[in-house]
Amino acid sequence: MKNDLRQKLHLEPKKGWLNDPNGLSFFGGAYRVYFQYSPDSPYGDGDKCWGYFEGRDLLDWKYMGAVIRPDIREDINGVYSGSGLVRGDKLYLFYTGNVKEDGDYDYITCGRGANVILVTTTDGRHMSGKRVLLRNSDYPEYCSCHVRDPKVWEENGSYRMVLGARTLEDKGCVLFYRSDDLLDWHFEKSVGKDDLGYMWECPDVIRLGGRRFLSISPQGLPHGMYSHQNVYSAGYFAFDGEVPREFEEWDYGFDFYAPQSFTAPDGRTLLIGWMGIGDIPYKNPTAELGWQHCLTIPRELSVGKNGRIIQRPFRELGRLKKEPPVSIAQGENVTAKLPFCFASAACEDSFSLRLSDAVDVRTENGVFSLKFPDERAGGGRDIRRVKIGECRSLEVIADMTSLEIFINGGEKVMSTRFYPDETALTVAADGITGIIHELAEMRVMTDENG
Structure with missing residues (x-):
């Protein structure tokens, strides 16, 4: 879609x-x-x-x-x-x-x-x-x-x-x-x-x-x-x-x-x-x-x-999780529909998690990076890095046009807007395993006349 x-x-x-x-x-x-x-x-x-x-x-x-x-x-x-x-x-x-x-x-x-x-x-x-x-x-x-x-x-x-x-x-x-x-x-x-x-x-x-x-x-x-x-x-x-x-x-x-x-x-x-x-x-x-x-x-x-x-x-975000979750194994590709959250189960010293061709997050030599291989999906954004030592856990909250990434239980965080064409993304894991929950949307009504 x-x-x-x-x-x-x-x-x-x-x-x-x-x-x-x-x-x-x-x-x-x-x-x-x-x-x-x-x-x-x-x-x-x-x-x-x-x-x-x-x-x-x-x-x-x-x-x-x-x-x-x-x-x-x-x-x-x-x-x-x-x-x-x-x-x-x-x-x-x-x-x-x-x-x-x-x-x-x-x-x-x-x-x-x-x-x-x-x-x-x-x-x-x-x-x-x-x-x-x-x-x-x-x-x-x-x-x-x-x-x-x-x-x-x-x-x-x-x-x-x-x-x-x-x-x-x-x-x-x-x-x-x-x-x-x-x-x-x-x-x-x-x-x-x-x-x-x-x-x-x-x-x-x-x-x-x-x-x-x-x-x-x-x-x-x-x-x-x-x-x-x-x-x-x-x-x-x-x-x-x-x-x-x-x-x-x-x-x-x-x-x-x-x-x-x-x-x-x-x-x-x-x-x-x-x-x-x-x-x-x-x-x-x-x-x-x-x-x-x-x-x-x-x-x-x-x-x-x-x-x-x-x-x-x-x-409260946990109340929006849809069941059942989808497991993603090392070297596996799965399809997830936005919005969704990813939570790692295990991480190797070096790993990557790729969302279609839009976004690549990875850890190498103690540095966590967020990169846009597709410049159009990032609106001109390129790469951001943070030193973390080792990556013990990773959580990604993916909305329709944003990512919030919590590293090592929230010791470091990275946020970005991104603009994929489709709502269904291919999640590719290399050196990392985890669980994906698709999320229901929160409720926002409009009342500007009170």
Whole structure:
């Protein structure tokens, strides 16, 4: 069957452009997933809004369209990224209101307003009036006009906020603020690290297993064969509150940026990222059909024995598995219909797993690689690599136009978009065995008129 390129396991808009996940929360008995949204253009042109999905669980969603639009002077050029905090019967949503002044400006050192704005909602989709909390004059004098993406949480009886920033010396940093009432915010400190880019976007402080991590999406990193291979990166530090430690990337594939964490009602820490990146040198053919980009599946986070974060597919995905599964043996080819998941049973030191002529994943000499032999299927994507030592396990979540690959139980992850012509793929195994489950699709209804 011909592939219509519509995802079955991932949240994506019916039309327009999606990027950063925003305001992720569980509130009023439902999951709330907002996202950066340009409803009028699959290339990100026009109004920059917040789109909205609401789900009673992680497999059953309603798509609500744009729910926050730029309509005041302080956000006239875009409702940019932010976060959500549940307090009582209200969800507090914080975002950056973008303003670009008319004139001959570079919009880095002058000409741009970056305002932290608050709205509240009691039902997730109908918003209160907007209140401006912070303006450029409230940021340290060493900051450029690029300050954005508030993430807010409660800790030890007060509220904390982090903002991503670019200094006038072109160094990325995170600004920390504190409040007693969510309205009046006071600057506490900034945290940075030398030689890690000129801008840090989408900061997030993640408390996990009694430890603390600082997540950022830095821009301007030098690219290597095994690290920072994309235009922009996303990763985290172990963080004691003062000095960030070694930077670890969240994802080593082609398409991952701007992740945000939140807590599920059962206590799990979940992470969702944008399965895309800005300014990419490759293409997504869905743009020609009127939409572009999707979010990743939710990933469950835990801390591994080495102190680094483990990412696993959300457990609800198992409810979509169709029975019976199909076994694939060494040297065997089987046909699987998208969407499906593959889980390895045994891996040799060197192996390959090939999906038709579209994608080749393999391990050789301690390096895991994701390669597109067919440039058209990858939209111009070529190869990504990550050092793993040995491969003990492999799990692949294959949707209609995406792959999320979890290596060694989620110690490393690679995500990519891909565009096979047909929904039935030939899976060829060499040096690896495993099980394939075809997957039912999650439910996404559309309700933009409430």
